[in-house]
Amino acid sequence: MIATRWSIEFGDGLRIPVTAIGVVIGRSPECDVVVDDPEVSRKHAHVRVSHRGLELVPLGRNPIDVNRVARTTPVSLEAGDGFVIASLHVTVVASDGDSAEPPAWTIDVGGAQLGLPRPPLVLGGSGQDDVVVPGWPPSAIRIHRVGDALFVEADVDGVTLAGASLTPGSVEAVRDGANLELAGRRAILVYHGVPGSATRPAAVGPERIAIRVLPRGAQVTITMGGVPRSLGVSERRLDLLSILLDPPPPLRRGEFVSDDLILARVWPRSDRADQGDLNALVHRLRRDLIKAGLDGPALIARVPGGGATRFVVGPHTLIDLDRC
Secondary structure: OOOEEEEEEEOOOOEEEOOOOOEEEEOOOOOOEEOOOOOOOOOOEEEEEEOOEEEEEEOOOOOEEEOOEEEOOOEEEOOOOEEEEOOEEEEEEEEEHHHOOOOOEEEEEOOEEEEOOOOOEEEEOOOOOOEEOOOOOOOOEEEEEEOOEEEEEEOOOOOEEOOEEOOOOOEEEOOOOEEEEEOOEEEEEEEOOOOOOOOOOOOOOOOEEEEEEEOOEEEEEEEEOOEEEEEEEOHHHHHHHHHHHOOOOOOOOOOOEEHHHHHHHHOOOOOOOOHHHHHHHHHHHHHHHHHOOOOHHHHEEEOOOOOEEEEOOOOOOEEEOOOO
């Protein structure tokens, strides 16, 4: 299938692409297209790609003239359609996806094939989601990219990836051609890059990990491939990182640490914390790493079925647990 690439063109000939996260038009300087007119709302309209194609969502109180019809509710757009916001005249343009370099990943939802951007893409049944899938709960699934690696984060029950159920809050790596399903609707994730690049190589460990302790948590800087990436972590996630990077003897850095040892260190005053709490903490730390541009599931490995966890480090990884 050839994906359709959507753009919007203005009266002066300027044309901008409509990415998977859409284009917001309004008076606010935070909008993608700013219209300096008092009749225009701060966020007046959202042009986005949905499972039906291109869609215009009015956000302000005033109607939007679409093909000379005043609209106050979402409306589907086709190539050649036009809409007017104050003095701004916009025309919808469509082109074949092979007219430019194809995206590394696409997601096929109900026959509509969308390129996946690097920022997280949110799929759900709400009008505020990046991709609207009728029948799904709001913000049901988030898709993250780190380089050419893709990860799915489930925010609700009932999500399956390649036939396996996902726990809400978990972050799982995606393989080419995997099916993502929820409430009877299926999305297919397809890789278009260099063959074999979509399969993540085994992590060899960072060159350096530095942790600076703050009043409530810590700043963590991890250098991989010569690129330092920083993230903030809570106190509990810091406790998890600390025992994984500096486990008690006779364990060495990079080895699996049992759940019992981790639970005793992270929840020292609680006899109710269990493997479920630990799984949730691991999911959150992996997600923090992904948001920082790191492969969280590859760096923090769990024994299949649970029982032990490790942080993958190399033989020459420099670890500074006290200062940056």
